[in-house]
Amino acid sequence: MEMEMVKFFHMNGGAGGASYSNNSGLQKMGILKTKGMIEKAVTDLCYSNVNFPKTLTMADLGCSLGPNTLLVGSMLINAVAKASLKMGHKSPEIQINLNDLPTNDFNTIFSSLQEFQESSIIGDKDFLTFLRCRSEEMVVGGHMVLTLSGRKTDDPCDEESYYLWRPFSMALEDMVSEGLIDEAELDSFNLPQYTASLNEIKNLVEKEGSFIIDDMELFDVDWTAWEKTEYGNDAKRGVALAIRAAIEPLVSNHFGEAILDDVFMRYEKFLTNRLPCKEKEALVTISVSLIRKM
Numbered sequence: 079m080e081m082e083m084v085k086f087f088h089m090n091g092g093a094g095g096a097s098y099s100n101n102s103g104l105q106k107m108g109i110l111k112t113k114g115m116i117e118k119a120v121t122d123l124c125y126s127n128v129n130f131p132k133t134l135t136m137a138d139l140g141c142s143l144g145p146n147t148l149l150v151g152s153m154l155i156n157a158v159a160k161a162s163l164k165m166g167h168k169s170p171e172i173q174i175n176l177n178d179l180p181t182n183d184f185n186t187i188f189s190s191l192q193e194f195q196e197s198s199i200i201g202d203k204d205f206l207t208f209l210r211c212r213s214e215e216m217v218v219g220g221h222m223v224l225t226l227s228g229r230k231t232d233d234p235c236d237e238e239s240y241y242l243w244r245p246f247s248m249a250l251e252d253m254v255s256e257g258l259i260d261e262a263e264l265d266s267f268n269l270p271q272y273t274a275s276l277n278e279i280k281n282l283v284e285k286e287g288s289f290i291i292d293d294m295e296l297f298d299v300d301w302t303a304w305e306k307t308e309y310g311n312d313a314k315r316g317v318a319l320a321i322r323a324a325i326e327p328l329v330s331n332h333f334g335e336a337i338l339d340d341v342f343m344r345y346e347k348f349l350t351n352r353l354p355c356k357e358k359e360a361l362v363t364i365s366v367s368l369i370r371k372m
């Protein structure tokens with residue numbers, strides 16, 4: 079990733095109205111759907127060791143900030159506790175490494191830890207490099223569960239991959255037509271977003287060669303279910319806020335802070351107009367469970 083992009087490609091920090099912490103409920107629904115796969119990976123890992131591990135080291139890659147970071151941590155701790163109990167062992171010491179881009183707001187994670195204790199990329203080349211780097215860090219038999227934005231079709235240009243982003247480009251184009259944004263500025267804007275298909279991931283894992291695919295699932299994270307839980311009848315508003323929490327720093331760096339409220343208001347309008355059909359009201363997600371080969 080370009081250095082300039084690294085500086086501004088991070089989720090919105092803090093705990094304010096437009097923060098990632100307060101607008102990541104959709105991702106939370108996706109994470110909850112991976113519970114079974116994570117439990118299986120942890121149980122298999124514990125069973126596959128001749129000596130039950132004294133310490134388990136894990137990493138949340140792309141942990142971001144907010145309740146989801148702690149939710150993933152607690153899912154891992156509970157999965158280990160469950161597996162230990164099943165096998166009649168004491169729970170091992172658990173080390174969870176939180177990984178994200180250097181500009182991620184790690185302070186907010188640490189300041190929310192106390193409250194928690196009381197209460198409880200991608201192009202092909204990038205993905206190959208990612209797998210190669212992880213294979214060097216992981217022990218043989220180590221497990222890694224990846225959850226990524228996905229697509230159902232094999233065609234990367236299918237509109238399915240753009241249905242959340244097309245309304246954003248429409249909002250920007252709208253502002254260009256009103257002279258509020260320079261056309262050249264729009265042309266030079268780059269959003270580092272990629273949705274993969276099951277086949278693509280499978281082929282790349284095989285091509286890289288260090289991992290066995292233990293399990294793989296494609297599922298919908300349904301906005302309508304989310305609607306009922308968090309946003310009353312207004313899921314589109316929630317989605318617009320979630321997208322804002324994720325890309326505001328990038329947009330602000332490129333176009334300037336002054337356009338933010340306007341562009342995201344237009345985005346919400348286009349999103350609402352564009353997404354009347356039920357079957358599209360879901361975020362396609364892929365989870366894959368990998369084991370480091372000998």
Ligand SMILES: C[S@@+](CC[C@H](N)C(=O)[O-])C[C@H]1O[C@@H](n2cnc3c(N)ncnc32)[C@H](O)[C@@H]1O
Pocket residue numbers: 087088089102105106109139140141142143146147177178179182199324
């Ligand atoms: C959509 S967020 C998901 C965050 C969190 N796991 C959740 O489910 O709510 C993706 C995260 O991946 C991080 N990320 C993207 N590229 C990364 C990279 N190359 N290395 C580490 N983290 C990265 C982003 O900064 C962001 O926090």
